[in-house]
Structure formats: structure tokens, C-alpha cells
Amino acid sequence: MRCKGVMVILREGICPGLTEEIIKALQAEDIRTVEDLVSSDAEELAQKCSVSYKALVAFRRVLLAQHAAFPVAGLDLYDELLSSTSILSTGNPSVDKLLDSGLYTGEITELAGGPATGKTQLCFSVAVSIAHEHKQNVLYICTNGGMCASRLLQMLQARTVKTDEQTYALQRIQVFQVFDVFSLLSCLQHLRAAGLQSSTVAGGSVKAVIVDSVSAVLSCMLGGKQNEGMSLMMQVAAELKMIAKDFNTAVLVTNHVTRDGRGQLKAGLGQSWSHVPRTRLLLQRVDRPGAPHGLRTATLTKSSRQPCHLMEEFSLSQQSGEALQSGFSGKRKLNTEA
Numbered sequence: 001m002r003c004k005g006v007m008v009i010l011r012e013g014i015c016p017g018l019t020e021e022i023i024k025a026l027q028a029e030d031i032r033t034v035e036d037l038v039s040s041d042a043e044e045l046a047q048k049c050s051v052s053y054k055a056l057v058a059f060r061r062v063l064l065a066q067h068a069a070f071p072v073a074g075l076d077l078y079d080e081l082l083s084s085t086s087i088l089s090t091g092n093p094s095v096d097k098l099l100d101s102g103l104y105t106g107e108i109t110e111l112a113g114g115p116a117t118g119k120t121q122l123c124f125s126v127a128v129s130i131a132h133e134h135k136q137n138v139l140y141i142c143t144n145g146g147m148c149a150s151r152l153l154q155m156l157q158a159r160t161v162k163t164d165e166q167t168y169a170l171q172r173i174q175v176f177q178v179f180d181v182f183s184l185l186s187c188l189q190h191l192r193a194a195g196l197q198s199s200t201v202a203g204g205s206v207k208a209v210i211v212d213s214v215s216a217v218l219s220c221m222l223g224g225k226q227n228e229g230m231s232l233m234m235q236v237a238a239e240l241k242m243i244a245k246d247f248n249t250a251v252l253v254t255n256h257v258t259r260d261g262r263g264q265l266k267a268g269l270g271q272s273w274s275h276v277p278r279t280r281l282l283l284q285r286v287d288r289p290g291a292p293h294g295l296r297t298a299t300l301t302k303s304s305r306q307p308c309h310l311m312e313e314f315s316l317s318q319q320s321g322e323a324l325q326s327g328f329s330g331k332r333k334l335n336t337e338a
């Protein structure tokens, strides 16, 4: 069951008939808040503080109506969650395996990795997969000038030869170019205020919001003595969380990486940001001799569903239904710390 507002202090005027005298009598029995009153045994309390049982029950009914949300059974809440959550394929089977089938709506997922590790290619793959396979809208916010429409089309062409299907899919991907944190924030605020809908030309709902990359506009604002960068970062985080929750949308962000004290790779933007994404994948290049050029690893470094440190290898040319060049993809255990 869920309740809200029950920590309200009992005071005169809060409920008809609840006089100062009665409040004092209740306080003498350690009943100080609405929560205390509604969770007490009315019969016992009536005897202890000489207030009529009928009056106490009436107070409880009024106060519950005023201060508590309609109670909902846990099972109903769970059913609601199941029916409203969608799992969206990323278009990359190896990455889907790590994410326990794909991106979950209502959550923020992060791709962290160094330069050219395939973050943008994977974002393209997600956009194409959602627009073409799921026939849903995607809002793609590009902060680093990395948007490449011809690459999106190339991925679509690998999925369908029908030009009208390619056109519809491209229409479902709305691209926003921003170049600093202020324009990112105002873009997110505008999209949220508009209910994510006004921006879609193809109709239908928005299933994913992609920000490639958050670190490109945030990392330059952090550090030094000023707290402004941290405050802006947490505002961006709050907007993304609200978008994910309020519109039941999958949010995908990309981040750079740094090294910790032991030289291990870790996602950038520091401790405060590290709590923002619910799931994080670390992308890395594969440099072993003879490895194909586009071979990458994805390692699960944060997850509430799967064991962390699971790793998959994949080829960048394998995205969104493209032909698999490397010829393998396998799950492994990695011995590094998140």
C-alpha cells in the first residue's frame, strides 16, 4: 500500500470538530501526526483520552481522505508496471543480451567509452531499431556534431529495401542539435513541457530519448571551485529522469571514461552522476593481434537485472541487422571492477 502526506502535524482547523482540547488530549497519548492518528486503535484511544469513539473514527475518515492517496495494492502496482514497461531492442543482439533483452522504458541507460569505441554507432542502431522495428518515435539529441543521416539510412537499408519504409523510419527519428549545457537543458525542458509530442511529425508516441553525449557538454562545466557545473549536471539528470518516468520512455545517454586510482576505466562525470543511469555499459576497442578493425567489447558495469562484468564482443558493422563481419560474439566474464 502507498500513502502520502501522513506526517502532517495535528492542529486546530485541520478537520471539523478536532478542537485544541482534543488535540491536547491526543498529544498526551503521543498522538501528534495524522499518521499517528490513522494508525492507532480508535477504541483503545477513545478510552485513554476520553474522546468519543465515533468522533475519532470520523476524524480518521476525514484526515485519510484529505492527506492520504487512494491506497493501492502492491500487486496492482506491479501489474501496472508490467503493462506499462516496454523493452526495446538496441538492434545489436550482443548488447541486448547484456541489457536483458534491450532498453527498458522508464529508465536511463548509459553507454560509456573512450573515443571511437562505438557509442554513436550504437545510438544510431537504437534509433533505427525503434523507428523501424517498433514503429515508434525517437528523439535524438546530438551535442557533439556526430549525427550522420547517411549512416542512419545505411543501417535502414540493411534492414529493408523498401524506400517508403526507410522514409517512414527516418521521419520517426527527430534530431536536435545542441552545443552547450544551457541549450541541452532548455531543449529537455521544452520537450518535457510539450509532453514529448509536439516534436514528432510521424504521430505516435516517443519511446526513446537519446543524448549523445551528455559528457560533451557537461565535463567542461565541472571542476574548479564553482558549483554551477554540478548544479547544471543535476538539473540535466533530473530532466532526464522525469522524461523517463513521466512519459515511460527509454532514455539512452553516452558518457566518456576516465581511469580510477588503480588505472581501471570508469565512466566519466564523477560520483554524483554515477547514480543517475540505472544501467551502464562500458564499450572498449579490441586491440588483440588479428582482431577485425570494428571489433568492440561491451561490458555490463551497472545493472539491477544481470550480473555485472558480463562481457560481449561485437562488430560495429553488426549494428541494426547489418551483416556480421567478425563472425563471433560470446559472453565472457571480465575480471575488472566497475
Ligand SMILES: Nc1ncnc2c1ncn2[C@@H]1O[C@H](COP(=O)(O)OP(=O)(O)OP(=O)(O)O)[C@@H](O)[C@H]1O
Residues within 6 Å of the ligand: 113, 114, 115, 116, 117, 118, 119, 120, 121, 122, 144, 146, 151, 154, 294, 316, 317
Ligand atoms: N559504416 C560503418 N561500419 C562500421 N564501422 C563504422 C562505420 N562508420 C563508422 N564506423 C566506425 O565507428 C567508429 C566510430 O565510432 P563512434 O563514432 O560510434 O565512436 P564514439 O564512441 O561515439 O566516439 P566519440 O566519443 O569520439 O564520439 C570508427 O572506428 C569508425 O571506423
